[in-house]
Amino acid sequence: MKITVLGCGALGQLWLSALEQAGHDVQGWMRVPQPYCPVNVIQLNGLAYNRNLPTNDTAHLAASEILLVTLKAWQVYNALVPLLSQLDPECRIILMHNGMGSQGELPAFEQPVFQCVTTHAARRDGSTILHVAAGTTHIGPTNIAARPHSEIADTLHHALPDVAWHDDIMPAIWKKLAVNCVINPLSVIYLCRNGDLQRYMPHVEQITREVARVMEAEGYSTSADTLLRYVVDIIHLTADNYSSMYQDVAAQRHTEIDYITGYLLRRARKHGITLPENTRLFDTIKRKEQNYERLSSGMSGSWK
Numbered sequence: 615m616k617i618t619v620l621g622c623g624a625l626g627q628l629w630l631s632a633l634e635q636a637g638h639d640v641q642g643w644m645r646v647p648q649p650y651c652p653v654n655v656i657q658l659n660g661l662a663y664n665r666n667l668p669t670n671d672t673a674h675l676a677a678s679e680i681l682l683v684t685l686k687a688w689q690v691y692n693a694l695v696p697l698l699s700q701l702d703p704e705c706r707i708i709l710m711h712n713g714m715g716s717q718g719e720l721p722a723f724e725q726p727v728f729q730c731v732t733t734h735a736a737r738r739d740g741s742t743i744l745h746v747a748a749g750t751t752h753i754g755p756t757n758i759a760a761r762p763h764s765e766i767a768d769t770l771h772h773a774l775p776d777v778a779w780h781d782d783i784m785p786a787i788w789k790k791l792a793v794n795c796v797i798n799p800l801s802v803i804y805l806c807r808n809g810d811l812q813r814y815m816p817h818v819e820q821i822t823r824e825v826a827r828v829m830e831a832e833g834y835s836t837s838a839d840t841l842l843r844y845v846v847d848i849i850h851l852t853a854d855n856y857s858s859m860y861q862d863v864a865a866q867r868h869t870e871i872d873y874i875t876g877y878l879l880r881r882a883r884k885h886g887i888t889l890p891e892n893t894r895l896f897d898t899i900k901r902k903e904q905n906y907e908r909l910s911s912g913m914s915g916s917w918k
């Protein structure tokens with residue numbers, strides 16, 4: 615199958631290597647075009663995958679049957695919009711990122727769209743991507759055109775198992791949003807690994823209860839206690855991780871807070887619900903982000 619992977623970072627390279635080894639005709643699509651895309655992945659079995667794969671070939675893009683989007687949520691609009699008119703109307707677009715709301719920003723288009731959440735973990739170490747944990751990728755349709763295409767889960771599963779198809783992917787995406795609303799900002803506030811959040815259970819519980827209120831208003835049947843058990847399970851399972859938001863703030867990169875807590879707050883407003891603790895966390899992370907972004911753009915700002 616001809617496939618383009620948009621965004622050749624940690625997850626992008628993991629999928630490029632897996633799809634190429636599964637026999638697909640793959641290319642990467644990079645922000646700054648280069649003669650080739652160097653894909654260097656240390657796989658879970660310890661073996662290195664090192665290949666220079668083709669990149670930014672418009673003929674390959676136009677013939678692609680799958681466009682796998684492995685960008686940060688805030689990068690999706692700028693990267694994807696210029697490519698939409700170049701895609702085949704049947705090309706299946708898969709969004710794979712933390713947070714919610716990126717699809718709502720896009721103009722109308724006819725291609726089938728899918729959204730994923732994954733528990734695979736990969737991170738950059740110098741010029742190499744380390745596949746640090748195996749996981750499950752949950753995928754499902756987010757528009758009508760995508761509904762008949764459950765076979766896409768088999769294609770992905772064959773390359774990088776496990777992949778599970780969901781006719782209704784939204785509950786899985788909301789559960790992941792809940793996890794990210796709790797773990798990501800709290801790990802920045804307490805400057806800690808995910809596992810250390812067990813020391814701050816009242817705070818974990820307070821945030822989770824607010825998220826559960828919004829999920830209930832959105833029509834998802836989950837109790838605050840069930841959601842809390844799920845969040846605590848993920849805290850245990852990822853105890854040694856520094857969350858992606860912790861890493862973004864430490865490296866003074868733009869965070870995904872607008873698509874995580876920011877999305878939650880936008881949905882809460884629609885239902886007339888106020889979320890004092892999530893609002894406070896959102897403001898704190900935005901202040902940190904704006905401070906270093908202001909400094910790096912040469913404007914004055916104060917550290918808080």
Ligand SMILES: NC(=O)C1=CN([C@@H]2O[C@H](COP(=O)(O)OP(=O)(O)OC[C@H]3O[C@@H](n4cnc5c(N)ncnc54)[C@H](OP(=O)(O)O)[C@@H]3O)[C@@H](O)[C@H]2O)C=CC1
Pocket residue numbers: 620621622623624625626643644645646684685686687689692693710711712713732733734735736737858870
């Ligand atoms: N890594 C992981 O283990 C997991 C990640 N996720 C989520 O998956 C998403 C991707 O994460 P991850 O791979 O770690 O992120 P990375 O930052 O490693 O990868 C994003 C890549 O997209 C590139 N990019 C940015 N803008 C464009 C553009 N306009 N056109 C083409 N490429 C562009 C970046 O390049 P450049 O740096 O040059 O801008 C970068 O290489 C995030 O939402 C993350 O939260 C979810 C679960 C696990």
Ligand SMILES: CC(C)(CO)C(=O)C(=O)O
Pocket residue numbers: 712793794797798808848852855856857858859
């Ligand atoms: C699940 C979790 C919290 C794992 O670290 C994650 O998705 C992230 O760091 O963004």
